[in-house]
Amino acid sequence: MPELPEVEIVTKRLRELIAGKTIIKAQLIRAGLAPENSPRQFAASLRGARVDEVARRGKHILAHLSNRRTLITHLRMTGRFIYLDQDAEHTPHTHAVLWLDGGKKLLFDDQRHFGLMMVARTDELDRVKHLAKLAPEPFSREFSPEYLHDTFKRSSQQIKLALLDQTKVVGLGNIYAAEALHRAKINPRLPAKKLSKPRIVSLHGEILAVLSEAIANDNEFDAETGDLDSGYGRYDQLARVYEREGQPCLACGSQIRRFTQGARSTYFCPHCQRR
Secondary structure, eight states: OOOHHHHHHHHHHHHHHHTTOBEEEEEESSGGGSTTSOHHHHHHHHTTOBEEEEEEETTEEEEEETTSEEEEEEOTTTEEEEEEETTSOOOTTEEEEEEETTTEEEEEEESSSOOEEEEEEGGGGGGSTTTTTOOOOTTSSSSOHHHHHHHHTTOOSBHHHHHHOTTTSSSOOHHHHHHHHHHTTOOTTSBGGGOOHHHHHHHHHHHHHHHHHHHHSOOOOOTTTOBOOOOTTTGGGGOSSTTOTTSBOTTTOOBOEEEEETTEEEEEOTTTTOO
8 A cells, every 4th residue: 555655756746737727527437436425526526626736644645626625535555646638548447537627637547446535625624534533744843753752652552553553653554664663673563652762763763764765766757658656666676674574684684574463564674673
């Protein structure tokens, strides 16, 4: 599932391509994509609205519209946006279409059907169930070592699972949680409340570093295909532990190990992360 860096890349490209454009018409092809809105409501809420801004909240993409509505999108596992000429054919897994002024259209394609869309009032976003309980943004002032310390001292969750909890740390998924813990030399099984303040300061810094590195590892938009590629899979080629089971740790040479944690694979170095 795309994590914060991949969603940030898509958000940036959407901002560059559709901000300032007007939605001439919209169609919800698969009703299950937007269960909170009927196909008719979906189309009516978007038709004629200008895209004023495209932003991100956690792993959600927010297209703020001139009619005081916001289109919320979660890519989930295989959701992707494709920006094409209006006369181009739809992809086999197109679930929603926005026709834009200037002769373009934006498709939402989702092979696995896990993606999510919702149109909500912009002034009510803080009450939308998908957004209301999210933790502070990692690059915000609110996301500080003090915030992490106060949050973790009340949690008995293993630290890897606490990092995946979007009400505690927003935007991290399996890859970047494992990478940040390895860089900070923290055992992924350690209860969050057992982390000392100095180790939390170190972890905070590594979270920001690994996210920044992943965002920076972006490729240029391929205008020929129109696919607003999230970049997912590019960072893991540079990963120090993720999917490197049996390979030597780049820091100490010990073999990277894997175990199941919260129904997901966790990769770690038994030497660097022994405590």
